[in-house]
Amino acid sequence: MATAAFSHEREHYLNKEYGIRSWLLTTDHKRIALLYLVSITFFFFIGGFLALLIRLELLTPAGDLVQADTYNKLFTMHGQIMIFFFLIPSIPAVLGNFLVPLMIGAKDLAFPRINLLSWYLYMCGGILMLHTLLTGGVDTGWTFYTPFSTAFSDTKVIEAGVAIFINGFSSILTGLNFVVTIHRMRAPGMTFSRLPLFLWSHYATSIIFLLGTPVLAITLLLVVFERAFNLGIFDPNRGGDPLLFQHLFWFYSHPAVYIMILPSMGVVSEIVPCFSRKRIFGYSFVAMASIGIAVIGFLVWAHHMFVAGMSLYAALIFSFLSYLVAVPSAIKVFNWTATMYKGSISFSTPMLYAFGFIGLFTMGGLTGLFLAALGVDVHVTDTYFVIAHFHYIMVGGAVMGYLGGMHFWWPKISGRMYPEGWGRLAALIVFIGFNLTFFPQFILGYLGMPRRYWQYPPEFQVLNVLSTAGSTILAVGYLLPMVYFLWSMRYGKIADDNPWNATGLEWRTASPPPTYNFEETPLVTWEAYEYDKMTLPAEVTLER
Amino acid sequence: MFDNFPLWPVRASTTAGSVDALYIFLVALSLFMSVGIFTMICIFALRYRRRKGLEAEQIEGSTLLELTWSAIPLVIFLFIFAWGAVIYFKERTAPRGATQIYVVAKQWMWKLQHEEGQREINELHVPVGRDVEMIMTSQDVIHSFYVPAFRIKQDVLPGRYTTLWFRPTRSGTYQLFCAEYCGT
């Protein structure tokens, strides 16, 4: 054929078709993953920009850079954009979309068109959110607490609520797609006990998507109804109950924190064995820990409400259950550490991110123990201590995992290697910047600095300056990978099919994979992580 | 010199001491756990770093180890739970005979009224060494009564009463914050 003269280039999902239509109407899970990648990166940088403005305002004790109501909009929109439009879709919709079919040896997800639909729903929600941001914003906090949100705020609560409502359906559809795909489309021989742990964690995440997100959708709808049609649901002046809102909101939003962390745990469970050349320690315990987290995670929501006016005995029960949910997280940390024992450990970029993840997640988890301790929580709830806790887990943990995964699978996604030296440098910068930004906030929190204040007493200034300084370093750390990933698409070294000599099925097809993933359906006869049967990757053997 | 850089909040109520005690225990435990885990990781990473002549040794896992490192944390967690619960129980049950103060919160103002009738706004004067119980409600949105030096906090809701008590142990002027976001 004529095209053969053009290039010896093999046909794959990226070069099969060109043009904007071939992307916007694609049903290929790999292309949809890239659509998500571009869109969540966009929202990440918007959310990050808002965060920098928040930190700049907090550089000085006086409220001087922005007005008080602008400040309230800044932290609200930062939270909503980062949580709903970046972190929740991040790993599942990008890496999950790309890898779930590849890892089980399938051609695509079970419902390719629904997969595309979920991206469009995400975009509709996202564009509405952007519109909200550009035409005045919302000031309720990401938590939408009533009756402030339904009766007092005069900002665009309805619009933001609808944006998140629509976006919720994209999560539900993704979850549905993953559950059905993992159940129905595994290649012959790929039994549940051979599933990579990345898939176990995505399975657990999908269950939360399916069972939790509808509750958020209904809750937001009720807020919209109370605001728009004056129904009395949450506002005591109209006969409603404001605590009911908090119960409903956290019934979703606590499990949602596990939506954000579980996929990242899955990534780390892939990276650690690969760069230690070892089977994962305690496969079934790590897998069951994911399911355990998803199940118990549904039973601890009211630990966000210990001072909200709930009954004493309810508080005792929720504190107790919160300690139970911490156990599976601890199990995972111990197993990752044990996996490294007697391994052959390389310090490639993905592994550096995995180290970062384990360290920061451990600190986030340990401070969760402080918050679940009733007597201590009364003092530190709604202070910077809580802010530091969840950033350690969600930014320190989840985003580190996301970046680690992006580096690990970038050769598969793009067919090119990223520059290793820059990769390690960026990982280091992120780690340092992160700790400098958020560690001082633990101290601020215990000193009693409440969250969501634009001014603060002068004695808190030193710690706030440290935090702001850290955030600028962090920003550099996040910008770097974006630059060199883009650079590598053109100039990066061509990647082998399996540059890390990893065990997963996704590495047994070409990089980048052909449109239908595999030339022929693979037959699986091995367990996940049989690193004893793999040789070392060529270039890495050369190291000392 | 540390005026601008305090590392510990003032301790000015009977509750503060017991909260600090548990907090210090938790900090010590966290230090112990994280230093333990981080040293293991560093030791493994250095000792088993990839080099010629070193091959990974495969280990499947160990049920005994798994059970140990689930059970020990669980026991420690339950201990923390119980300790935290005891403090909380005391915080939520006001002693008999506490002086009562009525509080109405509204957007950006605390209105307080003493038993004898005198009123204060945004400031509260109470004697050292006496139990004080606050009976609080809100006229509009949710507020939260927070005095870091006393280590106590309670949300204040419209349409219902919530209470909180404390016993100051040290005279001084302390910050009173509204810790629940209440708009501008």
Ligand code: HEM
């Ligand atoms: C290891 C077990 C964990 C425990 C025991 C725990 C405990 C808690 C508690 C008790 C609170 C409420 C604090 C308060 O508002 O006073 C809290 C807040 C929070 N936690 Fe955790 N947590 C854990 C893990 C996680 C994980 C894995 C994530 C996220 C990936 C997370 C994210 C959050 C967030 C976002 C908040 C604050 C939400 C807000 O108020 O805006 N936590 N945690």
Ligand SMILES: [Cu+2]
């Ligand atoms: Cu929670």
